Amino acid sequence: MNAQVMTWLDRGVQEARLRPVDRAFARFLASLDDAGDGRVLMAAALASRELGEGHICVDIEALALAEPLLSDAQAWLPDSILVGSAESDPNTPLVLDAGLLYLRRFWRDEARVADAILSRLVASGAPADLAQELDRLFPAEAGAINWQKVACAVAARGSFAVITGGPGTGKTTTVVRLLGLLQTLAHKRDEPRLRIRLAAPTGKAAARLNASIAGQIERLDVDAAVKQAIPAEVTTLHRLLGSRPDTRAFRHDRDNPLHLDVLVIDEASMIDLEMMAATLDALPRDARLILLGDKDQLSSVEAGAVLGDLCARADAGHYAPSTRDWLAAVCGVDVAAWTDGADAHALDQRVVMLRRSRRFGEDSGIGALAQAINAGDAGAVTRAFAGTRGDIAFVAPSAAAIAALAIDGREGAPGHRDYLDWIERERPAIDASFEAFQRWGAGALAAYARFQLLCATRHGEAGVDKQNERIAQGLLDRGLIDAVTGWYEGRPVMVTRNDYALGLMNGDVGVTLWVPDGQGSMALRVAFVVMDEQGGERTRFVVPSRLSAVDTVYAMTVHKSQGSEFEHTALALPSEPSPVLTRELVYTGVTRARTHFTLLAAPDMLGYAVSRKTRRASGLLRRLL
């Protein structure tokens, strides 16, 4: 390898501009083309680094900004034997497509996702009786457009739909009504029941949907037979596709597709490109796919922002005049303000944004704050905190104040003290039945989940690790726990690696309790609520020594909190600017709160974060339009 390039790579790693894996990738490419243009290796290292930041590819115009030597890449990149184009040799490790440089695997995943979605955008005929069924499911409401009804109509019309909306806008409600509608229509036509599956990217998100969907089905205004044909069980995507230890491949794929007619995936913002590609691969050609999620939340941990890309144009609608007319006919709504005859693509006709939160009304501080953050409106953010709404509060972020809030909560809003008090108060008698202890375990977890402290990062002064230490010490000082290390009653832990043997997934949370050990003594066990094969929930007690990868969780990162909600959510931001501080991070943190939100941050840090909207590089939207 060219010595100059080698030095550049080494310096990049030393100065943390590159990761060791990026350098290793460039060196590997050098072994394939030793005499080649060194600039290609530098570009490859940068494309690899961008993946670490969640970008699928790197815009070659941006390469020159990172490294002046790489300017004018369009002139020399295509000459390399390492670089292919969309049409050329399928074996080159890099692909240059429409000015974007990809690592081959990600280019292929993106192309697979785009092709699968494009093939589903072909409008199929709307079912007869649709208008009548929609009217029954969505009784007329005065005032604004009923976007839930619009979403239901759009999703009933074709084999692909995206329903996006903030918290409490009715995504679950809409999808339950949609499933009722689809089953009703199938029933009326004497067709077999549709095979419906519901999935979410993580166990926690699946459990939450599971809990909310059952009640919604019960309330649905459809025949009992139709109700029965709507599943309440929600599985994880990994389980649905059939994950196998030690391989990225799933049991279900193109050659062994899933057995279903309708797949609904909730919390779709958490799905990365690779997972989306695997899901679409395993989906039968004529099955219907409905994605639900909040486009403004943080993107997936791994590379890609599939939901964000699909919903990039959702605010403005971009409905075609033909869609507008059809919606007027079947829903009785006028979406003229969201119609754009000059710039309406097939994808736009399949995306509906729910715009009214039923959870956060006009007087909700959380709702106003979330909206101000999304709009990047620093003035409105400040005004939201200055208002008199008690549901949001601002606390100056000293270490002592954060720990105190996390332990004692604030007026009307719980802190961690509350679940520890609950454990003590509700402790079963020593000779109580095992079932009583199981109920106690489930109750302890529910009590624990009423409050959470969220942090932007794991490390650093304001990171999860430090907050955990301080809170544990504060709980010990107040006599609420009796140790701060090792296993002790009340210790909440989060699983950090999938453990298939124990049936515990990364992100699962348990609380440590004294329970009967089955041999006449009491022992410390960690209570988890796990889903059984039927999608029901039950409490499991796990021997602590069997948990090899867990962290104490008095605080968690915003990333880890995705898919969960807490009655009271507190968000602590670091005191220094950092790349992780973005609008999406703050929005995701705020929208984890159900009834109370507390911000622990310097006002300038909040302003800094809210001004930084991220956009992950990808070519997906371009391919779909």
Ligand SMILES: Nc1ncnc2c1ncn2[C@@H]1O[C@H](COP(=O)(O)OP(=O)(O)OP(=O)(O)O)[C@@H](O)[C@H]1O
């Ligand atoms: N059309 C409706 N009529 C009456 N109540 C509704 C309607 N839509 C939603 N709701 C109520 O609003 C609340 C939020 O609805 P839902 O859970 O469907 O929203 P969501 O977007 O799925 O929320 P989440 O943020 O939890 O994912 C629920 O209590 C639900 O019963």
